[in-house]
Amino acid sequence: MLEIKWGETCLLPIRKLLSGSAKEAKFILLANPNNPTGTFVPISDIESLVAQSDRLIVLDEACVDFAPDSALRLIDRYSNLLILRTFSKSYAAAGIRVGFGFGHPEVIGRLRNMQNMFNMNVIGHAVGVSILAHRAAYAENHKHIKYERVRVNFALSQLGFSVTPSHTNFLLVRVPSGRDGTWWQTCLQRKKVLVAVPPDEGLEDCIRVSIGTKPQMDAFLAAVEEILEAETSRRSAV
Numbered sequence: 304m305l306e307i308k309w310g311e312t313c314l315l316p317i318r319k320l321l322s323g324s325a326k327e328a329k330f331i332l333l334a335n336p337n338n339p340t341g342t343f344v345p346i347s348d349i350e351s352l353v354a355q356s357d358r359l360i361v362l363d364e365a366c367v368d369f370a371p372d373s374a375l376r377l378i379d380r381y382s383n384l385l386i387l388r389t390f391s392k393s394y395a396a397a398g399i400r401v402g403f404g405f406g407h408p409e410v411i412g413r414l415r416n417m418q419n420m421f422n423m424n425v426i427g428h429a430v431g432v433s434i435l436a437h438r439a440a441y442a443e444n445h446k447h448i449k450y451e452r453v454r455v456n457f458a459l460s461q462l463g464f465s466v467t468p469s470h471t472n473f474l475l476v477r478v479p480s481g482r483d484g485t486w487w488q489t490c491l492q493r494k495k496v497l498v499a500v501p502p503d504e505g506l507e508d509c510i511r512v513s514i515g516t517k518p519q520m521d522a523f524l525a526a527v528e529e530i531l532e533a534e535t536s537r538r539s540a541v
């Protein structure tokens with residue numbers, strides 16, 4: 304079950320990850336930033352875990368381009384760290400189903416042994432290489448998303464929602480009490496706005512809102528206000 308301390312800095316439970324069942328695990332898979340919470344743990348925490356663990360730490364950095372830091376600088380120093388990235392988020396190319404990774408030569412060497420069985424196709428490979436060559440062109444979009452998520456976070460907070468400080472391209476939003484995430488999802492869908500309800504236990508009163516263009520986010524906020532107004536008048540009519 305996910306434990307979220309709303310509005311607080313998120314720290315990695317390092318001691319838990321070094322003992323108990325984690326000690327027997329073949330590898331430890333962590334997402335930083337995390338999905339669906341949008342939270343980010345300091346790289347010093349990641350380093351502390353990697354340095355103390357004798358397990359392979361697989362670090363999913365799918366959303367890292369929206370975060371303040373990355374663990375890439377640790378790669379040369381630790382042979383038990385594998386970092387995974389994807390073109391699905393910050394490069395807006397989920398359809399090619401291609402990702403990439405960074406690891407110590409020892410880890411990469413072991414992956415190479417089985418690469419032929421699970422390799423990507425040449426078209427996906429070519430598109431990925433081309434995207435990386437033009438990655439500077441995405442910086443403006445990343446800046447827009449970081450700006451917009453702050454604006455939407457503030458607007459939602461004013462309307463009575465709790466929002467985790469996000470380091471990703473989405474916001475995890477706890478809806479005001481009285482209705483759950485699925486109710487909000489249905490109401491928003493009627494207004495042609497699609498949001499996700501995280502399937503995780505403990506997040507039933509949450510929706511996950513992806514950050515889009517400014518007009519899209521304005522439409523989302525307008526829909527939220529309309530729903531809130533309808534709720535208020537319904538309640539006062541009862």
Ligand SMILES: *Cc1c(COP(=O)(O)O)cnc(C)c1O
Nearest residue numbers: 334338363365366389391397402
């Ligand atoms: C979106 C996301 C993924 C999915 O990546 P794909 O390359 O599209 O499979 C994986 N991990 C995290 C943390 C994500 O947010």
